[in-house]
Amino acid sequence: MHHVIIGNGITGITAARTLRKLSDDTITVISGETDYFFSRTALMYIYMGHMRFEDTQPYPPEFWKKNRINLLKKWVKQVHVDSKLIEFDNGDTLEYDTLLIATGAQSNKFGWPGQDLKGVQGLYSYQDLLELEANTRNGINRGVIVGGGLIGIEMAEMLHARKYPVTLLVRETNYWNNVLPEQESDMISHHIRHHGFDLRLNETLTEILGDAQGRVRGVITGSGEEIACQVVGLTAGVAPNIAFLKGGSINVDRGVVINQHMRTNIESVFAAGDCAQFQHALPDRRPIEQVWYTGKLQGECAAKNMLGMPTLYNPGYWFNSAKFLDIEYQTYGTVLNKLRDGESEFYWEHPDREKAVHIVYRTEDRLFIGINVFGLRMRHDIFNTWLQQGKSVDYVLTHLRAAHFDPEFYRHFEDAVIQSWNAQHPNHMITLADAKSAKKMIFKNA
Amino acid sequence: MSELNTSISLTQTYPAKFNALQKTGLTLTGIGILTIFLAWAGAGTTQPLLCLLITIIGLFSGGILYTYGTYGHLPKGIKNNRNFISSISSGGTLAWISAVAITGFYVVLYWRDHWKTVFGTDIFSGLVHMFDPLSQLLRKSDADQWFVYGSFYTIAVLIMGTKFIYKYRHNNYQILRTCSVMFFQLGFAWLIPGIMKALYNFEPFYSYFWPLDYDAIFPGTLSYMLDRPGNLGVFFIFWGIVMSFIATPLLTYFFGKRWYCSWVCGCGGLAETAGDPFRHLSDKSISAWKIERWMIHSVLALIILTTILILVSDVIGEHLKLSINQYVYYAVLIGLAYLVYRGIAKSGSQMRLRPTMIVLGCITGFLILYALIPNLKTGDQVVSFSTAGLAKWYSFSIGMVFSGVIGVGFYPIMGSRVWCRFGCPMAAYMGVIQRFKSRFRITTNGAQCISCGNCSTYCEMGIDVRAYAQRGQNIVRASCVGCGVCSAVCPRGVLKLETGPDNAARTEVLFTSEDLKILV
Ligand SMILES: Cc1cc2nc3c(=O)[nH]c(=O)nc-3n(C[C@H](O)[C@H](O)[C@H](O)COP(=O)(O)OP(=O)(O)OC[C@H]3O[C@@H](n4cnc5c(N)ncnc54)[C@H](O)[C@@H]3O)c2cc1C
Numbered sequence: 001m002h003h004v005i006i007g008n009g010i011t012g013i014t015a016a017r018t019l020r021k022l023s024d025d026t027i028t029v030i031s032g033e034t035d036y037f038f039s040r041t042a043l044m045y046i047y048m049g050h051m052r053f054e055d056t057q058p059y060p061p062e063f064w065k066k067n068r069i070n071l072l073k074k075w076v077k078q079v080h081v082d083s084k085l086i087e088f089d090n091g092d093t094l095e096y097d098t099l100l101i102a103t104g105a106q107s108n109k110f111g112w113p114g115q116d117l118k119g120v121q122g123l124y125s126y127q128d129l130l131e132l133e134a135n136t137r138n139g140i141n142r143g144v145i146v147g148g149g150l151i152g153i154e155m156a157e158m159l160h161a162r163k164y165p166v167t168l169l170v171r172e173t174n175y176w177n178n179v180l181p182e183q184e185s186d187m188i189s190h191h192i193r194h195h196g197f198d199l200r201l202n203e204t205l206t207e208i209l210g211d212a213q214g215r216v217r218g219v220i221t222g223s224g225e226e227i228a229c230q231v232v233g234l235t236a237g238v239a240p241n242i243a244f245l246k247g248g249s250i251n252v253d254r255g256v257v258i259n260q261h262m263r264t265n266i267e268s269v270f271a272a273g274d275c276a277q278f279q280h281a282l283p284d285r286r287p288i289e290q291v292w293y294t295g296k297l298q299g300e301c302a303a304k305n306m307l308g309m310p311t312l313y314n315p316g317y318w319f320n321s322a323k324f325l326d327i328e329y330q331t332y333g334t335v336l337n338k339l340r341d342g343e344s345e346f347y348w349e350h351p352d353r354e355k356a357v358h359i360v361y362r363t364e365d366r367l368f369i370g371i372n373v374f375g376l377r378m379r380h381d382i383f384n385t386w387l388q389q390g391k392s393v394d395y396v397l398t399h400l401r402a403a404h405f406d407p408e409f410y411r412h413f414e415d416a417v418i419q420s421w422n423a424q425h426p427n428h429m430i431t432l433a434d435a436k437s438a439k440k441m442i443f444k445n446a
Numbered sequence: 447m448s449e450l451n452t453s454i455s456l457t458q459t460y461p462a463k464f465n466a467l468q469k470t471g472l473t474l475t476g477i478g479i480l481t482i483f484l485a486w487a488g489a490g491t492t493q494p495l496l497c498l499l500i501t502i503i504g505l506f507s508g509g510i511l512y513t514y515g516t517y518g519h520l521p522k523g524i525k526n527n528r529n530f531i532s533s534i535s536s537g538g539t540l541a542w543i544s545a546v547a548i549t550g551f552y553v554v555l556y557w558r559d560h561w562k563t564v565f566g567t568d569i570f571s572g573l574v575h576m577f578d579p580l581s582q583l584l585r586k587s588d589a590d591q592w593f594v595y596g597s598f599y600t601i602a603v604l605i606m607g608t609k610f611i612y613k614y615r616h617n618n619y620q621i622l623r624t625c626s627v628m629f630f631q632l633g634f635a636w637l638i639p640g641i642m643k644a645l646y647n648f649e650p651f652y653s654y655f656w657p658l659d660y661d662a663i664f665p666g667t668l669s670y671m672l673d674r675p676g677n678l679g680v681f682f683i684f685w686g687i688v689m690s691f692i693a694t695p696l697l698t699y700f701f702g703k704r705w706y707c708s709w710v711c712g713c714g715g716l717a718e719t720a721g722d723p724f725r726h727l728s729d730k731s732i733s734a735w736k737i738e739r740w741m742i743h744s745v746l747a748l749i750i751l752t753t754i755l756i757l758v759s760d761v762i763g764e765h766l767k768l769s770i771n772q773y774v775y776y777a778v779l780i781g782l783a784y785l786v787y788r789g790i791a792k793s794g795s796q797m798r799l800r801p802t803m804i805v806l807g808c809i810t811g812f813l814i815l816y817a818l819i820p821n822l823k824t825g826d827q828v829v830s831f832s833t834a835g836l837a838k839w840y841s842f843s844i845g846m847v848f849s850g851v852i853g854v855g856f857y858p859i860m861g862s863r864v865w866c867r868f869g870c871p872m873a874a875y876m877g878v879i880q881r882f883k884s885r886f887r888i889t890t891n892g893a894q895c896i897s898c899g900n901c902s903t904y905c906e907m908g909i910d911v912r913a914y915a916q917r918g919q920n921i922v923r924a925s926c927v928g929c930g931v932c933s934a935v936c937p938r939g940v941l942k943l944e945t946g947p948d949n950a951a952r953t954e955v956l957f958t959s960e961d962l963k964i965l966v
Pocket residue numbers: 006007008009010011012030031032033034040041042043044074075076077102103104105123124125150151154241244272273274275289290291292293295320321322896
């Protein structure tokens with residue numbers, strides 16, 4: 001049996017590792033991007049000098065040989081499903097028995113005039129990093145970032161770390177408020193400005209201007225202003241990387257269309273990760289999931305199905321994390337940017353505007369639905385258990401101390417959170433459980 | 447790691463832009479260092495007080511201004527920009543120059559008496575005399591090179607500790623433990639010994655214990671202590687034994703070895719403060735881990751053996767001696783060489799050798815060879831080794847060359863904890879407890895890890911923290927000194943140093959995708 005995986009990102013690699021763990025079959029992983037799997041999420045740290053490229057590779061080069069995972073550094077041009085053949089851009093071919101498409105995503109470009117000028121780029125691949133390095137090699141006076149999301153703020157931070165002024169053009173009325181509730185979004189906007197960024201909300205990109213050499217020299221914004229700059233970062237989201245499948249017999253929509261077994265319309269072909277689109281999204285989840293941990297889960301699930309172990313994709317409760325400059329963000333369960341019908345919320349923010357807790361619960365039976373945490377760390381396993389057990393918001397608040405995950409000697413804010421809750425909910429007063437019971441809850445299996 | 451292309455081209459651009467405060471700070475530090483050289487050249491003998499004042503004021507004010515210039519205008523948070531870009535912190539030319547300079551300084555200092563005989567004059571005297579005023583003030587006696595050493599050490603811990611605290615001012619764990627190492631260095635390793643010297647002409651270090659303070663229970667030390675006035679010496683022995691054999695295992699059980707390595711120890715203190723700009727240079731490869739385990743446990747075994755042998759020979763009243771026929775000796779040497787060759791050949795294919803490992807290897811090789819050079823007795827064809835020889839070898843090779851010279855001199859090349867990681871017998875001893883019976887662990891927060899690698903990169907002990915974190919596994923490792931920096935630099939809040947029931951720490955994987963019910 002020969003399993004072939006296109007894409008050496010977290011999805012493809014998790015699949016390969018799972019296949020190896022569960023079988024003795026031949027495994028080949030193909031990617032045109034880099035020789036070895038690296039962590040895309042760490043691209044920014046290379047540019048800022050926190051790490052070298054090799055430090056972002058989770059496994060040492062000898063790992064692959066030891067685990068008999070063949071690596072091929074090539075670009076796939078086409079997949080011939082009838083003959084079970086992969087065709088590379090240099091004309092070579094490779095046969096497979098089962099195929100996993102884990103080709104990830106690429107930065108969106110919305111057909112802006114001038115988007116192909118030199119100095120205009122996204123941030124997704126290793127090549128993008130090299131390009132940014134080249135684009136800023138001789139120093140720049142300003143960079144403009146278009147699109148406010150997680151990658152946008154990272155790109156802004158990268159340029160800022162090298163002391164280049166940055167302007168962010170963000171279409172939304174507050175930073176990332178298409179995902180974050182208004183309160184947090186406002187806090188993050190404040191934080192970004194506090195760090196000295198020129199954040200333009202409600203602002204779009206109309207045109208990118210070039211000079212005689214075909215290099216970017218500025219942008220014109222939706223409100224008509226011209227901003228001189230030497231680098232433009234396009235970070236208005238990413239889209240599945242599936243151009244090489246267009247016109248073939250594998251069913252594609254926005255992404256490669258798959259069922260809950262990660263299988264495409266073709267029996268032996270699977271897809272997972274950033275490039276995949278579920279035909280039917282799971283409740284409370286999107287059809288295309290483009291984060292690190294879902295790549296891991298989908299890769300593992302796909303591998304099991306490739307081995308003929310029918311396994312449904314069942315990712316459990318949503319969680320995620322990110323960092324906005326110096327503010328860490330964690331989320332457990334479902335907190336949408338706007339309350340849904342029948343939901344209530346509770347929001348606490350520290351006066352320093354760098355810490356916040358946002359809890360959403362069902363009004364009717366007070367069922368805890370989800371939490372956003374900013375500037376504080378909280379425990380994943382505790383929240384996952386509470387969600388599984390269907391705990392009430394009152395229970396969660398009472399035991400909030402058990403979720404605390406900040407380093408030792410950090411100030412605790414549970415008291416402040418509960419005080420604020422009690423002030424707002426005189427009919428549902430909460431008494432925080434003591435530290436001892438929190439310890440017990442954390443180390444329950446001992 | 448030459449096969450990993452491009453990282454070089456990635457880091458050559460983008461020069462430093464120092465601001466006015468940083469420049470002033472560097473200038474003042476430069477003046478301080480220049481004064482050290484002037485004092486060394488002779489000014490220290492003629493103008494000790496002036497030199498001393500300029501040095502101390504220059505270094506402290508320079509360090510503080512530079513720190514403020516570097517971090518003052520930035521909001522609180524992780525400050526690792528440029529670490530792999532600046533020459534000094536990325537193993538570049540400046541790093542090698544400082545490594546050679548620091549090592550050279552130590553070589554001159556440690557073997558002052560030797561150089562006296564070589565050059566016919568005390569080339570170190572200017573520098574020592576510069577410290578006379580301070581030594582008189584504290585110890586009521588003139589300085590010697592060990593006082594110079596201790597004073598520079600303390601100055602470095604205080605200045606760089608201040609810098610560290612300011613750099614991590616958002617992190618209470620870092621602030622507190624740095625205050626703690628500064629306190630122990632200044633109080634326990636400088637003030638108290640100095641005051642005791644003035645009062646009782648005896649300099650006890652209450653913050654070092656056997657096996658790190660390797661000769662603490664050698665017969666020579668014991669009898670010296672018993673000769674001290676009053677019960678001071680007796681107390682010192684009692685204190686040392688309680689700390690080594692009762693307090694250390696207990697504290698390590700409850701808190702992990704960090705109670706000592708990151709909160710008390712002077713070697714750790716210097717590594718955490720002066721060594722902080724270099725922590726990311728530690729080698730993370732599996733081969734380095736193999737070498738580490740082998741070396742550090744050998745040192746522990748060696749000092750236990752040496753201590754036992756020397757105590758036994760003291761009891762029976764003569765030095766134990768091992769005498770063998772010279773041909774047997776040569777055969778053993780050849781056998782050993784063959785084993786080493788086999789070892790290298792076998793692991794050679796998997797090892798990614800780096801210059802740092804080669805340097806370390808050469809030095810260790812040299813020290814081992816040095817140990818094997820026998821006291822050849824001409825005539826009787828017999829080669830002999832004695833306990834006294836063993837103790838002398840340990841004190842030279844491990845006590846001085848390894849812990850003193852390499853341990854600090856190689857910060858800029860091999861990271862800040864070279865000695866703690868590869869050599870310290872105290873770390874080895876506590877490591878065994880931490881690994882097998884301790885409430886300390888680093889908890890991994892569910893499945894939040896994004897495998898970015900910050901934790902592994904900034905682990906000064908070369909632990910591949912990410913390898914555990916990305917599997918959702920707690921980190922229970924003998925070598926972890928509990929510095930807490932992995933937890934600090936993690937951008938996703940994945941790591942927490944904590945203590946709890948020790949069986950809970952060892953649950954294999956706390957949170958796999960299996961737990962997320964991927965299997966139906
Ligand atoms: C800058 C940045 C920061 C991020 N930060 C976070 C974060 O903090 N948390 C989080 O959860 N997620 C984050 N993400 C998203 C996360 O990285 C992705 O969801 C994840 O990497 C997707 O993994 P994947 O394996 O599906 O795809 P990818 O990692 O994109 O891997 C796909 C691979 O396939 C290769 N490939 C594509 N087409 C072909 C072809 N035709 N032939 C050969 N090879 C091909 C690509 O070159 C690539 O190497 C971030 C993404 C970026 C870009």
